[in-house]
Amino acid sequence: MIVKKTITLKGIFEFAGHHVYWLTAYMFIISVLYKVVGWQWISIPWLPVSLIGTAVAFYLGFKNNQSYDRVWEARKIWGGIVNSSRSWGMMVNSFILNNQLTDEEIRKIKTRLTYRHIAWLYILREQLLVSTQWEHVNLKHLFGKIAVQRRERFGIGQFKNYLNEKQKANYYADAAEWDNAANKATQIINLQSQDLAQLHEEETLHMRRQIELQKILSDFYDHQGKAERIKKFPIPRQYANMSFIFTCIFIFLLPLGIVAEFAKLEEAGVWLMIPFGTIVGWIYVVMELIGDYSENPFEGLGTDIPMLSICRTIEIDLLQMLGETELPQPIQPVNDILM
């Protein structure tokens, strides 16, 4: 998540500046062909190009909209995790009760159920960050390398070692039980459920209350499943790709459609097409890029949902509910990026 209201010119250049090069080059070539080489027949009427431009702008708008919805839904899911986690902490605190047990024993049970939940949070985050085939870092050639570099420099690379040894020891205490699972997060929740059943057996948890806690565990499965859905199901490629292809076609047609209009102007006209055609093309490219980079909100890039920061917020709240006073620090943005 970018936390600055306005992106600097430098930021824009880093994000999409390099596309200016090839756009300029292409505009230049067409200008030369038209004016110097004299291939005036390459000019085509503007009007159909304009129609395509409108249709493509619709299509890009549609894709941007869907990407935005994915980002927003991803954030909602993590917001839901916050809410359910607080409810979990609150109910564990109020429902575990047994007059046969000492305060210390009760406290240990509450801590176990809370710590294991924090483990679930961090593990779920890690699972969601494993890259899929269609993410930028798995692109071929230079594209993939740049994406890996970006992830290191403006993404998760800036937020390593987020748990110290003590935290790991606390939260991952029973890692042995879920470490070999195909889906660790799923089995952690299952473990919680078996723990509750055990507590009921031991008469530390009334069945009515067990069922309420069980419902929250189901909610966690819901949240997890929704996040995995966004992770594992990209915008259907037939939609997402065509937007890219349409943009390419439009930019290919663009100078052919405007070169004659510019040529009608004063002497310098055709050369003016180079900057202005580049600007128009660049706007379309950037629209396409925005959708493309917002599509996968768990990629590890700077446009991600700030999962780490959310996990930490929950961690602090839950520890305070347990009455702990030695709290970790909230995650702070680095280079205006919060992960």
Place this chain on the structure above:
Amino acid sequence: MIVKKTITLKGIFEFAGHHVYWLTAYMFIISVLYKVVGWQWISIPWLPVSLIGTAVAFYLGFKNNQSYDRVWEARKIWGGIVNSSRSWGMMVNSFILNNQLTDEEIRKIKTRLTYRHIAWLYILREQLLVSTQWEHVNLKHLFGKIAVQRRERFGIGQFKNYLNEKQKANYYADAAEWDNAANKATQIINLQSQDLAQLHEEETLHMRRQIELQKILSDFYDHQGKAERIKKFPIPRQYANMSFIFTCIFIFLLPLGIVAEFAKLEEAGVWLMIPFGTIVGWIYVVMELIGDYSENPFEGLGTDIPMLSICRTIEIDLLQMLGETELPQPIQPVNDILM
């Protein structure tokens, strides 16, 4: 589901390349009529054509949007099935309890309830793949044949024999009880419900817990019913068809509207209309096709929701909850298609 970020040129050609032929032919005919035969009266003013082009682009955008929503809702439903299935597994694991029974007996009950659920998953998938009257494979003439071929080569045809004999024996153990049902999946859930009632009678399941499990069974009916709704109710044909007809009308008008504009250009102008008119028309055709192929997400084609892969993921998770270690392999994409 296509799992590659970018479709290759070959992929695009396979998907929509053949439409270039007739578009080119049509553009060529109009050019010849205009230039060679000299029927200059066939030219019409561009402006109303442009208006139609904009209106049709809106309409196509609307249809694409609805198709996208159907795909996305279908994926959400199967995501819901994942979540409820995990809850089912978790609760079966924690709620079945009887001090009178041996561990082995308890384990058998849990296994029965879980295996029967896995049966429901695969049966539901199969039911959803039975083709309806409005799907591509049921089109007349060549269109239907091509669709059948595509289904074999880029769709479910690549993912046969997904259950080995042992799996079938396990999951379909009580197939006799639902095999003759009009809707097998419905009766499997009903069987689960009767099993729960029986377990309550035998005091292996407390009524409060029975009711919770019963609610999850209702959730399965919800998921199933929602998936069936998408399957059995296409985009109302008055909407979907008109988009096709409007596209045809627009493409019919297109060269008539631009031929004069191109003719105003240099000598070669009219002939230039052939490639450029084809490009413009092709963009509209592809927009129409994207909507058309995403409309039915349970067709068995490569653009489907990856139901098989989801079923397998659930199967693995549930088996691990039972503590089984002999797990089936996750479904892998074949030719960049995951079903």
Place this chain on the structure above:
Amino acid sequence: MIVKKTITLKGIFEFAGHHVYWLTAYMFIISVLYKVVGWQWISIPWLPVSLIGTAVAFYLGFKNNQSYDRVWEARKIWGGIVNSSRSWGMMVNSFILNNQLTDEEIRKIKTRLTYRHIAWLYILREQLLVSTQWEHVNLKHLFGKIAVQRRERFGIGQFKNYLNEKQKANYYADAAEWDNAANKATQIINLQSQDLAQLHEEETLHMRRQIELQKILSDFYDHQGKAERIKKFPIPRQYANMSFIFTCIFIFLLPLGIVAEFAKLEEAGVWLMIPFGTIVGWIYVVMELIGDYSENPFEGLGTDIPMLSICRTIEIDLLQMLGETELPQPIQPVNDILM
């Protein structure tokens, strides 16, 4: 519901063909006035007409969208009825239990609760088909007559006598109790509720289970109320009408705006306006018609939600849950229409 993927030319002509006549006539009149009578002053500039055309296309898109949402919501509601009905069947099957009663007595109770529910389905459907003031069949003059005819020939008229005498006798056994109600469906559900209360009194239904069944009855009220909302509340007329009026205004302006453009063409130009102007106008008329005919999904026309077919599907599923083997046939499409 139309079940054919593509509408034939004949189908299109039946749906909207007659509008071609007056459009052609109007285009012809303007052509004659302009060319023959020589009223060249009736021509107006194209550009403002084009702007109106775009604005009206937006507005029509908006209306089509809302109509689509109504159809889709209507289908979702009936999908919800399917799901809740199956849950009802399943729970009635599992929850009715009394060791004091014979199997036959238990079976009778289950059958009574299930049959009465089937009555609710068919009664609700009938109530939803009673026409409202703003539906096509209540239009004045010829318009209403055509609509009545369509309803008979391509709508509910094709699906009479859907229940045989035995079915009626079974399902409507206690009709006397709700036949005089202002809203029969509402009172049937109320009767179910009183039956449940009675079963609880007789200790055949545990209170916890009664409450679960009661919740499903509330769900039925929800579904019924939602369907009635769509039925009783049309698209606000200020919206729906204006779309019609704007379309009329646009079509009125259309030939005035393009006649001069066509006249600029070769000799035949003005006469070419007749077919092409008709096509442009027709596209707008059809867009308006699609929204207009999809607005009310319980009208009894061929574009309706297939309520009868859904009722029958539920009926079969519920009868199979009761173990009955003498099942009615699913509803089949007639003339590619499923009701």
Place this chain on the structure above:
Amino acid sequence: MIVKKTITLKGIFEFAGHHVYWLTAYMFIISVLYKVVGWQWISIPWLPVSLIGTAVAFYLGFKNNQSYDRVWEARKIWGGIVNSSRSWGMMVNSFILNNQLTDEEIRKIKTRLTYRHIAWLYILREQLLVSTQWEHVNLKHLFGKIAVQRRERFGIGQFKNYLNEKQKANYYADAAEWDNAANKATQIINLQSQDLAQLHEEETLHMRRQIELQKILSDFYDHQGKAERIKKFPIPRQYANMSFIFTCIFIFLLPLGIVAEFAKLEEAGVWLMIPFGTIVGWIYVVMELIGDYSENPFEGLGTDIPMLSICRTIEIDLLQMLGETELPQPIQPVNDILM
């Protein structure tokens, strides 16, 4: 709610006819200035005006969409009130039970709970009709007066005295307890809740059932709160106003942009601008008006949600559930308006 499918020309004229006057006057003035006075410099190029026209049409579409959503949500809320009210009636009927009490006593309790609910309905409606600062009736000068008149002649003014003395006596029996409340509806529900608690104390209502009824009371708070939200929170004025201002700017620019185009036509051209410019401007004005009048669905005008009619429908259903036979009449439309 307007119940006629098509608005007559008279209806349109009453709704928006008066705007034709000033539009015509403005168009006339520009024509005179251009043609008679000879201020040809007031003409500006059409193309930027057209761009503004498109942008403003988008913006109006956005506002219309939001207004529509408000109407539709308002109707959904009242639909929800219908559903929850029926559930209330049904459950009161089935859950109140005490073998110590006579049938008559039980019946009295049921009647009390039902009547008090009907009071809530009518009181909530009245509260929602109290006008807010931003509604039409509170506009300054003539605008407000016209709105008040419209409310009397085509709105709630036509539906006075909807409850007879007996109804009032029945439903408002314990009005003394909530008459001084800041929010009467809120306190009526609170009273119901205390009544339920009392019934539980008296062992006439089992706690499980009390909790179910309590949930429905919470649902009523939800419905009430949602309706109040729409009432008390208009479309943010920064959005709603700007749409008005943009429309004004566009209409101001419109004749300046088209006057030269019309002047290019035959002699009469400039004068033709008067009717055609008026039509174009009027379409924009009407689009703005539709959004403006649909924004507040509880204003007491003819475009309102038909709350009274809905209240009466519920009243009849609930009385029939109590077995009463002396039922009030449903509300009928007056002058094609249903309130």
Place this chain on the structure above:
Amino acid sequence: MIVKKTITLKGIFEFAGHHVYWLTAYMFIISVLYKVVGWQWISIPWLPVSLIGTAVAFYLGFKNNQSYDRVWEARKIWGGIVNSSRSWGMMVNSFILNNQLTDEEIRKIKTRLTYRHIAWLYILREQLLVSTQWEHVNLKHLFGKIAVQRRERFGIGQFKNYLNEKQKANYYADAAEWDNAANKATQIINLQSQDLAQLHEEETLHMRRQIELQKILSDFYDHQGKAERIKKFPIPRQYANMSFIFTCIFIFLLPLGIVAEFAKLEEAGVWLMIPFGTIVGWIYVVMELIGDYSENPFEGLGTDIPMLSICRTIEIDLLQMLGETELPQPIQPVNDILM
């Protein structure tokens, strides 16, 4: 929240008037360059500019839409807080019950639970008003200063001292227990939960009822978490910024695109471009501003959600449920702003 239907011209000027200055200056410079300096080559063809104008209008519409959705969701969340708070008050009133305790003791418990809830409301509001990095008040230079000033003069600055000493003493009685929390609101709810557990221990609250109240506490966490989500997650900056940049680019291109068109007009033409170009540019600027100022609905500015007024409404309702008669006054708008 602005409570006036129409903004005065003065209001508009205060909101966006200053942008007229630089727009005029820029239009003036281009006019001078073109006409006086004679740089006619700076003119570019209008048509691509128009295409960009349409695409940017789409994009702005998209952003405005998202901002509107955020405002509306924020209002819905606070509406949800109203509803759940009333349910809380109602249930506390009905569920706290112990024949061992005196009326006064019971009353004290109810008051404690209600007062603490009111504390949660005001604390949550305060937490939501703490400014984030991307809000206007944290902008650099003059922009931030103006925003701070606006907040004081037209925002929360007008609504200080909203609680008198007695209210503070009542509601913040146990502030010591949550004053050091990282998230005070979270810990207040946790305290409520522990209080309920204690009441259950003391047999003043039946477990079934405790669980119902616990669910409402979970609802409060939901509402709080949703509000925090909107607060802590802005519109992704890649979207929000690009809209700003595209608007700048369009306005930069605008006079270059229209200067030649205006120059074609009479002598004065180029100078006419200054006012008209300014108007066109201003409309785009205002569209951008509306989205920009509605994006963050908890900023403390006049376009905020009226949280204070909502808190007070709840406060009054809850106090009346407790039977208190000394009630605070509702919050009234100041300068047509309600906070």
